[in-house]
Amino acid sequence: MTEQKRVLGFIGGSGVYSMDALEDAQRRQVDTPWGAPSDALTCGRLNGVEVVFLARHGAGHKLPPSHINYRANIDAMKRAGVTDLVSVSACGSFREALTPGTFVIADQFIDRTTMRPKSFFGPGFVAHVSMADPVCPALADAMEASCEALGVPVQRGGTYICIDGPQFSSRAESHLYRSWGCDVIGMTNMPEAKLAREAELPYATAAMVTDYDCWHETEGAVEVGLILETLKRNTANAARMAADLAQRLGPTRTPSPLGVETALDMAVITPEEARDPEMMKRLDAVAGRLFKR
């Protein structure tokens, strides 16, 4: 199999605003046709692997989940040469056994968000990518192995339901999502995972449990103040996981077993003669591969 240089993208969620272990770190402002990403990218090396870090909510956690420019974030990662994208997120747990501090390597998502642009494509360039398997199993394997090696409690697989927020759920919603079989809840992995797939970036995420949302009979309903201690512990473990993950994945890569790097080959339905040139210009980073043939 052909090997290619790996550039590992890392999106840090609540509590993860920097990657202090990066060597030769350089801040890079990246402009995109979709607007500004949440923050400047930080590019550097971690255990011999090129890494690009982005704080999802920006420095100082200024952006609420529905104001994050997810398209700009993913486009900027692609533009910076990222080949594999991982993220970490704080989340609530719907299962007794998923105690605060557990990392859930989600493999499915339910998108309940309504207020966010969710696609790079539109009039003049229509494409429908598959989201049947939204997570790259090779990245998820490595994240799981990292957690195990570091003694971080981990569950491989799980369904992450994404709500708009910024409010937490009502008790009725919390019970409903549990009855749907969801494992964890958060406010950011959608449309992030959808856009990563459209940009042909293999994606995996660790949802780091901070609380039991509000379904639990004896644990108090989630409040930011109550989750800060767990958030701190999760932040430290996220940094340890990132370092181990970089080493484990290594500086070169082989294609994702899901064929994510060519996801658009079977997805674009607008024939060349009907495509909007302006739209194609905006898609230079996301889908430029298709236009160079």
Ligand SMILES: CSC[C@H]1O[C@H](OP(=O)(O)O)[C@H](O)[C@@H]1O
């Ligand atoms: C601080 S609790 C709510 C907040 O935390 C999560 O953010 P992220 O996914 O970026 O870690 C959650 O989705 C909410 O945005």
Ligand SMILES: Nc1ncnc2[nH]cnc12
């Ligand atoms: N219970 C919860 N609901 C939504 N997002 C969260 N992030 C952390 N805990 C959460």
